[in-house]
Structure formats: C-alpha cells, structure tokens
Amino acid sequence: MGDIIDGKAVAATVTAEVARRVEGIVAQGVRPGLAVVVVGDHEPSRIYVRHKMRGCERVGIRSAVHALPASVTQEEVLAVVERLNADPEVHGILVQLPLPPGLGTRTILHAIDPHKDVDGFHPVNMGQVATGRPPLAPCTPKGVMRLLREYEVPIRGAHAVVVGRSRVVGRPMAALLLAADATVTICHRHTDDTAAHTARADILVVAVGVPELVRGSWVREGAVVIDVGISRSSSGRLVGDVCFAEVQPRARLITPVPGGVGPMTIAMLLENTCVLAERLRGLPPWPPLGSPA
Numbered sequence: 001m002g003d004i005i006d007g008k009a010v011a012a013t014v015t016a017e018v019a020r021r022v023e024g025i026v027a028q029g030v031r032p033g034l035a036v037v038v039v040g041d042h043e044p045s046r047i048y049v050r051h052k053m054r055g056c057e058r059v060g061i062r063s064a065v066h067a068l069p070a071s072v073t074q075e076e077v078l079a080v081v082e083r084l085n086a087d088p089e090v091h092g093i094l095v096q097l098p099l100p101p102g103l104g105t106r107t108i109l110h111a112i113d114p115h116k117d118v119d120g121f122h123p124v125n126m127g128q129v130a131t132g133r134p135p136l137a138p139c140t141p142k143g144v145m146r147l148l149r150e151y152e153v154p155i156r157g158a159h160a161v162v163v164g165r166s167r168v169v170g171r172p173m174a175a176l177l178l179a180a181d182a183t184v185t186i187c188h189r190h191t192d193d194t195a196a197h198t199a200r201a202d203i204l205v206v207a208v209g210v211p212e213l214v215r216g217s218w219v220r221e222g223a224v225v226i227d228v229g230i231s232r233s234s235s236g237r238l239v240g241d242v243c244f245a246e247v248q249p250r251a252r253l254i255t256p257v258p259g260g261v262g263p264m265t266i267a268m269l270l271e272n273t274c275v276l277a278e279r280l281r282g283l284p285p286w287p288p289l290g291s292p293a
C-alpha cells in the first residue's frame, strides 16, 4: 500500500521558508508585491484568487486584486497590465485563467513584463524552462518537483510519464523532469494506448482533467504517482485524474486529491513572487545560487 505524499505539510514548510525569505527582503528595504488580475465572475477563479491572497497575507507579501467585469475589452485589460508592468511596487503579475471568451489569452499573457511574470507563462520564460535552465518555473510543475525532492524520489535515469501537455502543467512538467535527467514520455489526447505508456512509468504525473482516468491496471507496482487533476464528481466530491482507491495499493507513493499538488501551487506562487522581487531589485538570491531550485 503506497504512502501518501502530504502536500499540505510540504506546502507549510515552503510557506515558512518564504515567510523568512520575505523578512530578509523587507530588511533590505523592499516588500515583495503581487498583483492579481481577475476578469469576470468565474466562481472557481474567485476561490483560487482568495486562497492566493490569503497566502500572501500569511507570509507578508503585499497583494492587490484588480477585478474587472466580464464586459471589459481586451484593450482595457492590456492597459491594466501595462500599468502594473510600470509599477515599481509590483514584482509579480498574475492574470487568473480562464479569461472570458472574446479576450485573447495569449495576447494578454504576452503583454506581462517577463521579469514580472510570476506564473512563468510568458514565452521568454517558457523558453527558459524548455532549455532546461529556468530562473523561474510555472507554479504547479515546480510544486511537483519540490514534492519529489522532499520525498527523495530518484529522478535521474527514472522513466517519467507525463499525461497531459497543457502549457500550464504538462509541457513545463515534462521539461523540468527532463532537466532533472529523467527519461520522459508525454501522453495526450491523441496518444494511442496511454495505459501502455503509464504502465512503464517509475514516476507518473497526470494533469488531464478527466476524473479518475488512470486505473489501477495503468500503474506499475512501486511507481510514484502524482495527481494534478482537480474535478468535481457528480456527488460534489473533489476527485483527481487518478482512481486513488485502485492505484494506491500498487504505488509506492501517491498524492491525494485534495491535499496533494493543490497546496503546493500556492506555496510556489509565493516563492516565485520572492524570486522576482529579488531579481528586479538586484538583491542576492535566496537560497544562494547552487542550492537545488
């Protein structure tokens, strides 16, 4: 029976680190600042944003929400982004996705100053991730890497299978695993027989958004299974992309939903805000260069 990876506990450790880091940055005369742009009334987005703001408050990051109505034009959103790009008190800018139809997600994300792109979705930062030397990686895959590190999962030479190839999770996840010397397979909606690939994984990361897609028979005995998915079942329960009841007996380690990857995403957002504040202000990075990022 696989052990459960406690994402809440690791996120608490990261959050405590970030709080100390914020103190260090404040001592040098800068308070890290995060600006969140949220458009429309998408209920899950409102909830995520509330969690993010609460996280900032806990560690001493100054945060502000810029809530715009769904009727806003793309030019108006771009004007807000431009204003935040120019604001010296803002070190990180996040545009909460999804945006309402009619707004160009790509155009808006690309308008964020790459030096303030706290989610790491700007093509300049995506390119850094793809070339294997990211100064800053997207929060969710970065959080997964931290979980693997905390649980001392060997990555070099391991076969990692990533199911899902979104710009937000799957692609950067595969790039980070590759940079850590895993042999990486990526599966997506057009992959023929995904189960045959997942069954060969030492490390399986699933980010698909299909409740309980991955069954017990899809997983090798002793694999490490990371479930990024979050969906609601018909009964209103939160479920992941992995059928936990079937997979846990086969896995060596497995993340639960909730309480696995989710808390790490917010913790990494706080960490990324500090990284950006340090870089923008020319402060010495913390932890010092050379320690595992």
Ligand code: NAD
Binding pocket: 140, 163, 164, 165, 166, 167, 168, 169, 170, 187, 188, 189, 190, 191, 194, 207, 208, 209, 210, 213, 228, 229, 230, 231, 261, 262, 263, 265
């Ligand atoms: P997405 O819809 O952008 O991408 C889904 C990917 O899954 C696509 O690449 C698609 O090709 C692939 N896919 C779809 N059906 C498939 C199938 N049957 N077999 C193989 N591949 C398939 O989704 P996303 O933004 O990457 O999010 C994925 C899931 O992760 C969602 O449930 C989302 O809510 C969740 N998520 C969680 C966090 C977190 O913090 N825990 C963060 C981001 C996303």
